Amino acid sequence: MPIHALSQYAPAARATATAVFGFESLIGVEAVVAGAPADRAGIAANDSLVAIGETALPGLPAANAPENAAARDRAEAAITEAPLRQPLRLTVLRKGQRHAIAVTPVAGCRSRFEILLGSGLDASADGSVVQIGERFFEGYTDAEIAVVVSHELAHNILRHRSRLDAAKINRGLLAELGRNGRLIRETEDQADLLGIYLLANAGFDPMSAPKFWRDKGGAVDGGLFRSRTHASSKARANALEAVAQAIAANPVRPIIPPVVATRDVPLR
Structure with missing residues (x-):
């Protein structure tokens, strides 16, 4: 489940990134690997993450916020640090509707x-x-x-x-x-x-x-x-x-x- 942040895109490109990837919050699901835990749990490409477990994620960045990957990296770290084989609750926005989806992580490459x-x-x-x-x-x-x-x-x-x-x-x-x-x-x-x-x-x-x-x-x-x-x-x-x-x-x-x-x- 590769994720990305709207702030990774230059300010001038954010409208296009939103149109393509459906960012409804700062962190979006870029793609979902077929048959992987996220896919089996019901996560879909272009979902937007608003919470990982009990931790709420930031909202949309300011229009002139500098381009960087820090927000994506923090969200990745929160997911990576979740205990293996224990359901991790992700709250996503999909076309304005919130969905709570439990994903059970498995071991994988850390890179x-x-x-x-x-x-x-x-x-x-x-x-x-x-x-x-x-x-x-x-x-x-x-x-x-x-x-x-x-x-x-x-x-x-x-x-x-x-x-x-x-x-x-x-x-x-x-x-x-x-x-x-x-x-x-x-x-x-x-x-x-x-x-x-x-x-x-x-x-x-x-x-x-x-x-x-x-x-x-x-x-x-x-x-x-x-x-x-x-x-x-x-x-x-x-x-x-x-x-x-x-x-x-x-x-x-x-x-x-x-x-x-x-x-x-x-x-x-």
Whole structure:
């Protein structure tokens, strides 16, 4: 049940967003996955959320309220933190009528996935959300996109954002220097490593990762102008090729690599 907030849209686009998505409150249901808990409970696309449990949600934003995703993120967190397998009461507005609907949550992936419009070949992960630029869908194959997504998802699985924050790492102008650069590079190498296992566990050919970095890596990482917090495309391809060969020779699925056990280990 992906949700979104009217405040995620620029003020000039909010009338159109309301016409398309039916926002009757700040938080709307963007879509409902067929057969999922929300669908079975009776939630419908374009419903508007007015309460999660006993917590009332804000009303419509002011016309000039700045564009941001904070309201959506707070609503997502409230839903995510609900106890598993216990009904969660959602109050929705549908064409002006209130409906109380109980949804029974089940375990799922904690990361959300978003496509960024107008962002080129950017990709990022913040611990909760994986975002990739729209240009990946213009000429890249599913396997190539999966290499990028698996790398970013690996960052979230390994809790890199929170571990780097705990280590007081500077990601700004000093990101490439000294301890900052060393630890950021460590997390990038770990994400490459776990990412190739995620690829294989999802049914993709693990060799698609080294092939991607050889064929497309320069366009993605900036080539000679890349950040030195990342290995070169050639180095990434070479490092991943041996891992990919070992994975391909192992029929066991899923494979849980040792790097997963480091997700609670402080970065030093």
